[in-house]
Amino acid sequence: MTSAEDIKQQIPPKIAAFVRSVRFADGVATIVADASGLGRAAAAELQRELESHASAVDGVSEVRVALMADRVARRIIAIGSGKGGVGKSTLTANLAVALARMGRKVGVVDADVYGPSQVMLLDAANQKVKAEDDKLVPVESEFGVKLLSMAQLVQPGKAIAWRGPMVGNALSQLMDSHWGDTELLLIDLPPGTGDVQLTMLQKFKPAGAIVVSTPQDLALIDATRAIDLFRQAQVPVIGLVENMAGYVCPHCGEISDPFGQGGAEAASRALGEDFLGRVPLAMEIRVASDTGQPPAANDTEQGRAFTAIAERLSAWLDANKE
Incomplete structure (x- = not known):
């Protein structure tokens, strides 16, 4: 039976460091990642990779990625x-x-x-x-x-x-x-x-x-x-x-x-x-x-x-x- 841990194992180490939490329920994988300091292009690429790796896990029908970022004190x-x-x-x-x-x-x-x-x-x-x-x-x-x-x-x-x-x-x-x-x-x-x-x-x-x-x-x-x-x-x-x-x-x-x-x-x-x-x-x-x-x-x-x-x-x- 697919679990959140199975999804974590599927994520490569190079991007796993950005992941803060993974939840899995009813076929939906929800990943929260920290994109602080990343530009728009890098953050979008991080989201694509997380969606790609998580969707490859058996039992995952939908992937939701939430990116967090520190607000710039401008x-x-x-x-x-x-x-x-x-x-x-x-x-x-x-x-x-x-x-x-x-x-x-x-x-x-x-x-x-x-x-x-x-x-x-x-x-x-x-x-x-x-x-x-x-x-x-x-x-x-x-x-x-x-x-x-x-x-x-x-x-x-x-x-x-x-x-x-x-x-x-x-x-x-x-x-x-x-x-x-x-x-x-x-x-x-x-x-x-x-x-x-x-x-x-x-x-x-x-x-x-x-x-x-x-x-x-x-x-x-x-x-x-x-x-x-x-x-x-x-x-x-x-x-x-x-x-x-x-x-x-x-x-x-x-x-x-x-x-x-x-x-x-x-x-x-x-x-x-x-x-x-x-x-x-x-x-x-x-x-x-x-x-x-x-x-x-x-x-x-x-x-x-x-x-x-x-x-x-x-x-x-x-x-x-x-």
């Missing part, structure tokens, strides 16, 4: 600014790459629906997004960063003329995707402080936010509004980043400050927020970004500027574990 970090054109997307991409090089499992959601640029910054324009179980599957860039962007879902160059509710639904679809073992999601928010941003912050409740600004007074006024938005949504502000801070002439080496100097750092002190660092205005960053090669992927001077900020973010994450 945290969300919003990258925002009060206005466009301050380098928010470039910072997001480079922080993600730097954090991935540190060993963190990172994903990027390009929530800047009306001006998505992450597919260019992370060189993923030619990768097509797929869906499984009515959910999107992020693509993985060559830098070890998973990515989903509205740019992957619409025709290139096509304008997205959507009202707030449609945008909110699209962003929810990007967030509620198959992120797998991704532990950290960086959200490249749209510029500004409107309804879309507020809805996003309230619905998905980021663990923290970073505000990007250039040094001049006008950008800092908008950055202050962005900080106020995060405070209203009760999202902790991790700190400010000053972008385009100082330009080194490639011919004479002289440093000039076309957008001013130190404004974001002074603003962070006045607002009681941390200052995370500054990124220079450099031709190398612009060229690397246009060609999909984030400076943070290399140990250049420009790459180290992003890495230093990523290290401060990493330290904040470690100090504020849930």
